Amino acid sequence: MKMALRACLRTKPGLTALLSQLSCSGHAAARRAPALVAQRSSSSTSQKIKVDFDQSSGVAVMHMQSPPVNSLSLEFLTDVCIALEKLEMDKSCRGLVVTSSQPKVFSAGLDILDMYGKSPEHCAEFWKAVQEMWLKFYGSNMITIAAVNGSSPAGGCLLSMTCDYRIMADNPRYSIGLNETKLGIVAPFWFKDTMVNTVGHRATEMALQLGLLYSPAEALKIGLVDQLVHEDQVLTTATETMTKWLAIPGILNISYTCHFFHLWCCNLVCTICSCVCQVIAAKKIHLSQDF
Ligand SMILES: CCCCC/C=C\C/C=C\CC/C=C/CC(=O)SCCNC(=O)CCNC(=O)[C@H](O)C(C)(C)COP(=O)(O)OP(=O)(O)OC[C@H]1O[C@@H](n2cnc3c(N)ncnc32)[C@H](O)[C@@H]1OP(=O)(O)O
Numbered sequence: 020m021k022m023a024l025r026a027c028l029r030t031k032p033g034l035t036a037l038l039s040q041l042s043c044s045g046h047a048a049a050r051r052a053p054a055l056v057a058q059r060s061s062s063s064t065s066q067k068i069k070v071d072f073d074q075s076s077g078v079a080v081m082h083m084q085s086p087p088v089n090s091l092s093l094e095f096l097t098d099v100c101i102a103l104e105k106l107e108m109d110k111s112c113r114g115l116v117v118t119s120s121q122p123k124v125f126s127a128g129l130d131i132l133d134m135y136g137k138s139p140e141h142c143a144e145f146w147k148a149v150q151e152m153w154l155k156f157y158g159s160n161m162i163t164i165a166a167v168n169g170s171s172p173a174g175g176c177l178l179s180m181t182c183d184y185r186i187m188a189d190n191p192r193y194s195i196g197l198n199e200t201k202l203g204i205v206a207p208f209w210f211k212d213t214m215v216n217t218v219g220h221r222a223t224e225m226a227l228q229l230g231l232l233y234s235p236a237e238a239l240k241i242g243l244v245d246q247l248v249h250e251d252q253v254l255t256t257a258t259e260t261m262t263k264w265l266a267i268p269g270i271l272n273i274s275y276t277c278h279f280f281h282l283w284c285c286n287l288v289c290t291i292c293s294c295v296c297q298v299i300a301a302k303k304i305h306l307s308q309d310f
Contacts, residue, residue, distance in 0.1 A: 063105075065098045069120065070106065077113035078261050079106050079161075080254070084120035088127035091174050093141070095130070096148035103155045113271060114261040115159065117182065118166035118254055123193070125165070128173030149174065153209065156181035160271065162264050166257035168250055171195040172232055173202075176243075180213045184264070185243070186257050187235045188250035195238050200230030218242045 061072045067085040072078075081102060083089040091099075106112045119125045133145055156163060156178065165179035167187040176195050179185050187195065197214060199206040206227055214223040222241045225231065238244045248256045264270055 063102075065102065067095050068098045068102045070102050072106070072109075072112060074111055076258075076262065077111055077265065078116065078258060079112050079114070080116045080118065080258070081106075082118055082120045083126060086121060088124045089119055089121050089175070090127045090130035090132075091149065091152070091178075092130035092133040093145045093148050096145075096152050100148065100151050100155055103159070107155075107160060112161060114162045114164070114265050116164045116166050116254070116257045116261060117178070118257070119168055121169065124169040124175075125167045125171040125195075126175030126178055127170070128175045128177075150209075153177065153181055153213070157213070162261060162270060164257045164261055164264075166253045167193075167195065167244060168253040169193055172198050173206075177210050177213060179244075180217045184245050184260060186246045186248060186253055186260065187238060187244040188253050189235050189247035190250050191234050191236070193235055194232040195235070195243060196230075196232040197226055198230045198232045200227060201232075202230070214243075 060074060063070045063072075067083070069082040069084055071080045071082070081099075083095075083099070085092070085095045089095070103115075106115060129149065134142070137145070163182040163184075165182040165185045167179050167185055169188065170193045171179055171187075172194065173196075176197055179195070187193070197206045197210055199210070211223060211227055214226060218226070218241050222243075226233075226241075233241065233243060235244065235247050239247050246256065246260075
């Protein structure tokens with residue numbers, strides 16, 4: 020699925036342009052973008068994101084370093100998107116590993132504090148940033164691997180599912196899944212679609228209805244993650260795996276079917292509708308709070 024999205028983006032430049040208009044590149048513009056310089060290895064850092072790029076292998080490692088739990092705030096999402104955009108523009112970068120610098124947590128998902136009691140404008144901006152992250156990772160031209168070195172609930176799980184491959188630390192104290200239902204909120208349909216594309220319909224139904232968080236072993240069993248390794252080995256395994264993937268001829272140029280393109284278009288249209296509805300809803304909530 021991820022491959023299909025990537026192909027659509029490559030073969031339909033108009034669509035890419037449309038996407039970038041719909042997404043929140045505007046708010047991300049001209050901020051402290053991590054620069055990639057033409058040298059063998061480079062390291063660039065925003066406050067919350069550190070990117071190490073090894074030019075000889077064409078592989079970048081994005082370290083999420085937003086304490087305490089890499090929760091996805093508007094600011095953090097913006098930094099992630101800018102870093103990804105930079106890497107995407109550098110054609111020598113062919114693979115991206117995403118991991119966490121925070122102990123025990125990959126990402127705690129959306130920043131709850133950034134969703135509560137904020138203006139409708141902030142909510143709209145925030146929600147667009149969430150969607151942009153999803154679109155950018157899912158539609159990436161690079162091979163993407165999530166090195167899930169800690170717990171990864173809700174939006175953190177979504178982030179990992181937008182990658183081509185997931186390697187998780189084999190520590191039963193960690194968990195991963197779309198647990199929104201347990202929080203009394205409904206996972207947006209494109210969260211659901213992403214999970215369906217990862218683990219299939221039935222497992223997704225169960226996961227979303229019950230708001231399940233899975234242990235690493237359970238996640239491996241249903242295919243939510245692809246591999247478990249000792250937590251000291253997550254990043255090295257991810258880079259080794261990346262090397263193997265990138266050695267496959269034409270890995271970045273696989274051809275795709277119209278079916279996937281249609282599905283992606285449907286997702287896009289529905290996303291726009293959902294976005295509009297959410298903004299309206301947020302405005303209504305805001306108004307009702309005024310009375
Ligand atoms: C803007 C809205 C626009 C309109 C949209 C309208 C509708 C949209 C509809 C639905 C959206 C649904 C989508 C939801 C996706 C999400 O991602 S929701 C977030 C769900 N996240 C969680 O449930 C994770 C909760 N956290 C944990 O389980 C644990 O914290 C952890 C990640 C497993 C780590 O555990 P650990 O023991 O190591 O740490 P602590 O629990 O002690 O936490 C440390 C510290 O971090 C704070 N924190 C944790 N999670 C979050 C978070 N998601 N956002 C913000 N802050 C978080 C926690 O409170 C502690 O803070 P402290 O007490 O100040 O130290």
